[in-house]
Amino acid sequence: MFRNAEKGRIQDYLFSLIEMADEANRTAFLEIQGRMIESTGKMKQVQNQMRSKEAEKKRAYLTLEELKQLPDDTNVYKSIGRTFVLESKAALMNEQENKLKDSEASIISLQSSKEYLEKQIAEVENNLRELLQQDPGLARQIMSMNV
Numbered sequence: 001m002f003r004n005a006e007k008g009r010i011q012d013y014l015f016s017l018i019e020m021a022d023e024a025n026r027t028a029f030l031e032i033q034g035r036m037i038e039s040t041g042k043m044k045q046v047q048n049q050m051r052s053k054e055a056e057k058k059r060a061y062l063t064l065e066e067l068k069q070l071p072d073d074t075n076v077y078k079s080i081g082r083t084f085v086l087e088s089k090a091a092l093m094n095e096q097e098n099k100l101k102d103s104e105a106s107i108i109s110l111q112s113s114k115e116y117l118e119k120q121i122a123e124v125e126n127n128l129r130e131l132l133q134q135d136p137g138l139a140r141q142i143m144s145m146n147v
Helices: 002-069 089-134 136-144
Strands: 076-080 083-087
Touching (some): 002 089, 002 136, 083 089
Antiparallel strands (some): 076 083
């Protein structure tokens, strides 16, 4: 009888250890999932900013090319909201060149941010893959969830 009681306590202890391990793995999964959501959200934001800067760069380049074709004494107008203001060709060209340079610098900065985020996402994916290989039960639970 003593042996059965001792055996029961050992089994209870082992079950509690397994439950703690399962809970730790679930917590780790939720943490990894949160990091993945955060990283992919930042990646989308960086990609949108890059598209915006690319469009700004293209607009500045095309405007600059059109301005170069005009004679120096041509009246040029700058759009400010719904109004147009008379500007010198040199001032407008200088402004477009600055926009072009700023856009290029921003794109370079955003590209490095994108590369960093890609590495971060790959790391999170590897962590998730390792966790699921380590705990097949957790993988089955995740696969059985309704998405």
